[in-house]
Structures are given as C-alpha cells and as structure tokens.
Amino acid sequence: MFEEKIGIRESELQQMLTPKSQLAIFRPLKPIDPSKPDYSSKEIMDEVAKMMSGDGIIERL
Helix, strand or coil, X not given: CCCCCCXXXXXXXXXXXXXXXXXHHHXXXXXXXXXXXXXXXXXXXXXXXXXXXXXXXXXXX
C-alpha cells in the first residue's frame, strides 16, 4: 500500500514518525526465558551461529 502526502507541516510529520526508543531494532535484547518454547528455525539459527563464529560469508566479505 502506498500513500503520498504533500505539504505536510513539521508537527504533522513528527506525529507520523515512531520514536527511535520504540523501534524494536533499538531495544535491548531480553534474556531468553528457558521455560517458554523456542519457535526459531533450527536451520536459520545454525546458519546464524556459523556466521557469528567467523566461518560464515559475512566474515569473508
């Protein structure tokens, strides 16, 4: 979906934006609760572990 708005005042624009502190990417990681199930894909988590260990593509670039 796309919507174009032209001539928006700064105050209206600020109301449309999500503050950085509320964006999930900038929130601190919470410890994993071992009592809850882990729905992560094993294959993806194995690949992440491989990349983080220095054996992955990211390290070679």
